[in-house]
Amino acid sequence: MGAYGLRTHIWNNRLRSLLLLAGFPVLLVLICFAFAVLIAAFDSPRVEEGFGTAVAWLPSLVPIAIVIAPVWWAIAFFANRSIIAAATGSRELDRRTDPRVWNLLENLCISRGITMPTLRIVDTDARNAFASGVREKDYTITVTRGLVEALDDAELEAVLAHELTHIRNRDVQLIVIAAVFVGIISVVGDLMIRSPRGMIRMSTGGRRGGKSGGGVIILILVAIVIFLLARVLAMALRFAVSRRREYLADAGAVELTKNPDAMISALRKIDGHSEIEAPSQLRPMFFDLPKAQGFAGLFATHPPIEDRIAALVTHAGGRDVARPKARDVRPWAD
Numbered sequence: 001m002g003a004y005g006l007r008t009h010i011w012n013n014r015l016r017s018l019l020l021l022a023g024f025p026v027l028l029v030l031i032c033f034a035f036a037v038l039i040a041a042f043d044s045p046r047v048e049e050g051f052g053t054a055v056a057w058l059p060s061l062v063p064i065a066i067v068i069a070p071v072w073w074a075i076a077f078f079a080n081r082s083i084i085a086a087a088t089g090s091r092e093l094d095r096r097t098d099p100r101v102w103n104l105l106e107n108l109c110i111s112r113g114i115t116m117p118t119l120r121i122v123d124t125d126a127r128n129a130f131a132s133g134v135r136e137k138d139y140t141i142t143v144t145r146g147l148v149e150a151l152d153d154a155e156l157e158a159v160l161a162h163e164l165t166h167i168r169n170r171d172v173q174l175i176v177i178a179a180v181f182v183g184i185i186s187v188v189g190d191l192m193i194r195s196p197r198g199m200i201r202m203s204t205g206g207r208r209g210g211k212s213g214g215g216v217i218i219l220i221l222v223a224i225v226i227f228l229l230a231r232v233l234a235m236a237l238r239f240a241v242s243r244r245r246e247y248l249a250d251a252g253a254v255e256l257t258k259n260p261d262a263m264i265s266a267l268r269k270i271d272g273h274s275e276i277e278a279p280s281q282l283r284p285m286f287f288d289l290p291k292a293q294g295f296a297g298l299f300a301t302h303p304p305i306e307d308r309i310a311a312l313v314t315h316a317g318g319r320d321v322a323r324p325k326a327r328d329v330r331p332w333a334d
Helices: 006-021 023-041 045-089 099-112 145-150 155-169 171-194 195-204 209-259 260-270 294-299 304-316
Strands: 118-122 130-131 140-144
Touching: 023 045, 023 195, 023 209, 023 304, 045 118, 045 130, 045 171, 045 209, 099 118, 099 155, 118 145, 130 155, 130 171, 140 145, 140 155, 145 155, 145 260, 155 171, 155 209, 155 260, 171 209, 209 260, 209 304, 260 304
Parallel strands: 118 140
Antiparallel strands: 130 140
16 A cells, blocks of 8 residues: 555554564463474473474463463553653653743643643753553653763753654654563563473473473473574564654654754754663564664664764755755655
């Protein structure tokens, strides 16, 4: 389906994101099979018998995953606001405690008839921001103290408009859903990856004969490989859900503020100063993340700031004073 105009790009991106999220239940089934292989390793000494047992047990394990996933999601749905606040150490702002930031966000919301989200701040020198929430009553925009102090009013307004666009486009809901499923896979994967030696000792301690022990070890290692594969695929899905959204949010911010130069200037000031401590599941929400190096860059949830600036210059008519000859970037291209 072709995309013409910003709103069409947003709808196309949302549809693709929903299709990508449908891949997470497939990963849960993959994890169930890994569990079945692991359980079979302690029950069947031969590799062939172990795999046969795992396949036979799989229909019994899938319903367990179907029950666990909604419970995990329900906790995140109703407690995401307090969980995120605790994880980032943020505190709530109001008009009295910080009238400058409050008034900028309120004016943006009034101009478009949007319900104003809760405003929070993290006391850190890092320059960053993020939007969160899955329900209107939970929608929150969080900024850092370093961001507020480093940016002028026009630049800060551009960043707030970027985060408000994430809320308007319902990006925050999809990112929270992705974080929930990636969290399930990460927790299980960490437990498996960090304790393979203990499981291997358990598998060989009570058995006689090297062949039986060898078969069990093979099954355990196969289960670990499956968990690793599920985790890598989960990271890839999270990357696919998140990356293009930053271009769309930048474009939405320009639509709100009519000031592409302010967004470009804000990106320049944030570049190299955005590092902030937070759980990996929350990092895709941030306005910017430091550029990942090497293999990790393949799973980066954010495009480089240089590419975001180039897109604003090419497609929004912005002026990049620092680099007037920015290269052409086509964020909408497949």
